[in-house]
Amino acid sequence: MSSFPLKIVTPDGLIFDGEAERLIVRSTTGDLAIMAHHINYVTPLGMGKATVIANGKRREAACIGGMLSVVDGSVTLVPTTFEWAEKIDVARAEASLSRAEEVLHNSGSSNTDLKLAEARLHRALVRKSVAGQK
Amino acid sequence: MAGVSTKEIKNRIRSMESTKQITKAMEMVAASKLRRAQAQIENSRPYFEILHSTIEDIVRTNRDFSSPFFAQRENGKTVFIVIAGDRGLAGGYNSNVLKMVQSKLSQCPDAVVLPIGKRALDYFTSHKIPVLTGIYAEAAGVSIGDCFSIAKQLSKGFLSGEYKEIEIAYTNFVSLLSQTPATMHLLPLTCSEEMRRQGCVSGIKYEPSSEEVFASIVPEYLGGILYGTLCESRASEQAARRSAMDSATQNAEDMIADLSLKFNRARQASITQEITEIVAGS
Structure with missing residues (x-):
């Protein structure tokens, strides 16, 4: 090839x-x-x-x-x-995931916070899923 | 008479010694920080270079100038991102880059500055030059995330027409002994006619569309370049401080040697005088 x-x-x-x-x-x-x-x-x-x-x-x-x-x-x-x-640090991804979820569930979060948290959640999920497929 | 001068010299020697200790300690701190900064440069340099050459390639082979990032505007502000240090005592590091920016600023009347580093911020506020934001006062604390957020903010300003040009002033880390201030033109994207003639081979396929590609790549590119120049500047600062402190230590040593010689001479003179007095008296 x-x-x-x-x-x-x-x-x-x-x-x-x-x-x-x-x-x-x-x-x-x-x-x-x-x-x-x-x-x-x-x-x-x-x-x-x-x-x-x-x-x-x-x-x-x-x-x-x-x-x-x-x-x-x-x-x-x-x-x-x-x-x-x-090389993915799964523990870190999980910590970041739970932090992001906390912000997302908090109704008092501002719009920018929500956006940041959403992006963080996405990144953490990607990391976790890639690490899990080993 | 002789006794007073030996005491004075002794005091001066003592104060020189403590100065020497301080400069020596600062040199060692700078040397260890420099090692870390150099490792960081080595890691980020390929990124920096490839990012730059990739964008250059894209611009060179690009035939589609509809993207607003290519827009040459008449009005609007010119933004200078200036990276300097947080502290002084680093030889000419801060003044070199600031001097260069000052000479550029005198050519463009409508300029704003985005200072990174406390020295840069202090300089521009005291010279009454408009400052975009003062939140990046600590160069050592600016992370890669900050770089990307600065880049996003600046490209938004560029697209809205508020800024017509974006330039960055930083210090290039050439070697341990040589650091040169430099400016880099970031926006609008341009390329020389000669380069374009060489690169007239083929167009590039952009997906989903050239506009969207540029809209998401350009801020990324700015952020990456900003981070790379920041790494260069940080290492330059430590290298400049290290060599400045090295020569300060050297100077202190020279002065101590000189003063010790004077001290010994004065002591010898006072002994001789005493002997002559005793001999004359007996």
Whole structure:
């Protein structure tokens, strides 16, 4: 199977740099897979599971925010956070989940608080579900 | 007469020694902070570089200038994000970046500043330059989340037409001994004609639409660049402080050596004088 150069970088560092056969990410409109010889392409990312298939091996991660770009065959994934499934801190995700729920159930929360809590809840759920599939 | 001067010299030596201790301690603190800041740079640099080159690629191959982020406007304010330190005693670190911003500010009459770091905030408030917000007074406390919220706020202002240009002034960490202030142009997105001619190969497919892509990518890009420059500036500050304190310690040592020599001479002179007095008296 032909492969393409893939780079994954976050503010915490370069996470992946090498050849991959397939990349599956969740964009703002839904899941999409990138394979070799893709046309030049740019899309913002949503929150969800990302799958990288390189050397026949499949690795999963929680990928949140950022963008995906394909320019001249090389693929760059620039998410805000990207955590491999085995590195996800489940306890932290659960704590964040319960904190977010508290805010959402509290009727006195302001609109911005609600929005923030909603985003946090979403992130925590993504992390938990990715970590749970190991 | 001789006794007074030896006492004076002794006092000066003592005060020099305590100064030296302080500068030495500050140097060591800066050195350990610098190590942490350098590790942070190394982690964030690839992100920073790839983000920048990706956006550049997109702009280069882009044929669709309908996005409001490309809009060149005549009126509106120019926003300068200025990253400086929280404290002084860091050599020329703060003054270099502030001087550069000052010379840029004199060219644009309608400018507002978003200072990051206490020194920057103090400088602009005392020079009566309009400040956008003073909540990021502590450069060390600004997190990546703050960077993204600043970016979101600024791009909203840009889209609404309030700002016509956004620039960032920071200090580039070249090496341990050299840090240079720099500015980077953030918005509107532009690219040189030459680059565009080179890059006329193919268009890019944007999904769901170019407008939506730019609307969500540009704030992300600004936030990332802001975070990257913040990391650079923080490391530069520590490096500048370290070398400033290193030379201060060196100077203190030189002065102590000089004063000790003077002290010994004065002591010797007073002994000689005493002997002559005794001999003359007997």
